[in-house]
Amino acid sequence: MPFSTAARLAFLFALGAARLAADGPYLSVAAGETWQSNVNNAPPPDVTRSAWTTQASAEGAWIASLDFGTLLTSSLQASAEDCPTFHGLDAAGLDGSLTLRRKLGLGAFAPYVSVAAEGGATGYQDTERSEVAGDLAIGAGQRLTDALQVVASVHLGWQSARDEVFSGSYADAGLTLNWDVTETWRLKLLGGWRDGDVVTTYAALGEAGEWYPVDPGAYAYARPYKYISTFGAPYLAYRLRGRTVSGGGALAPALGAHTTLLLQFLRCKTQGYDLYFNNVFSASITHDF
């Protein structure tokens, strides 16, 4: 585990201390549906499985203004996911974050930079996937006009699951262009890159205790793997190093001053030992109290 007990305790203490002189809590809730075309991350010619997932979350945030341009935000979020097709992916999680955001100047057109520490725990119905995870994030944003804003982020993350196949580390970067066509309608262009551990599944043949992948090349790939029954058929899940490039767009109409609907499409291409794709469609609604 990359962070010592002392570091994790310091993070929790900082979360608590940040609330002492802060405004809040600011509460928000979100709910949505996601459909993935390749939820099992299988490369062709293995069978890809598609699935719907319902998500819901609630977050409380405390904000302290350190000076005219610096905000310290601590937050706690509880979330739950339900996958009716593959109940092994049902999950519930609790996450905390501490974010320092600095605006470099006065006014809406001044850029901002941020640094955040995030951590949490997620329990899956397939308990071998249950994990604790954390990441460090660096972000920046710049409003170009009243209607146009660019936001960038970089994460260095890790997850430690009950089974090593679902553990790992990664780095990712994302770029978002927000275009407010009107005060109500926002268009988002999304681009992302991720490099690190991925879980890729290969159809398995054999019987209990003697499983081997249909793809003989994967069998020769000396990485942690295990038999899983999550997707209703025998699969071997491999922990591999992979690079994912994603791109897409979203429509985010404002439903009043405190509520946003998000309709998003993301296409993800992962090159691990093999190449595979995943198309992710999602619809969600977020409300700030």
Add this chain to the structure above:
Amino acid sequence: MTSRRVALALLILGAAGPAHAAAVRVMTRDPAGLPVADAVASLTLDGARPAAPPAAPAPVEIVQRDEEFEPYVTPVLVGTRVAFPNRDKVQHHVYSVSPAKRFEIPLYIGDSKEAIVFDHPGVVTLGCNIHDWMVAYVVVLSTPYFAKTGADGSALVAALPPGHYRLSVWHPRLKAAVEVDVAVPDQGEATQVVSVVLRPDRRIRRAPDAGAAGYR
């Protein structure tokens, strides 16, 4: 401020009014004939030197409530003291970088410790450095004859000495103020209809930026 394209309909009602005062009712309309609120109408006597403002114009408040400024547009006479009480539970950082008045009131809740004296004429744009969508305007005027239009697009400028005036109509979405010559009679109320062409209302979006679960 320069004159712009104006569609002018002058109606002198000549209604009987108080014998010692004249007034001008300014009615602002957009090209579709709909009333325009939050327009500042000010009248300056032609050829007169700007009059010295009253020794102590009445203080004014611009409140922060629900993470917005209230009111959106505030006309004041030069020398007016403006307070910025914060009625939200969150701190605000009120500022302006407008040449007519640059100031900052950093991070407070409740009544601010300082009120700001607006001592130069001009338009002052207010913002909050924490909540980018918050915006308001203070229109600082040298003439004491001014009023702001309400939801009906109407503003009454009263207690006017008779004479020839320059009427100026300013609005945040006007590229430049509209100016018209107006003759104010000895008594009664004159009505002036001013048509204005407003730019689209573009403010920074306030609704939360949602992010759906991405690919994992």
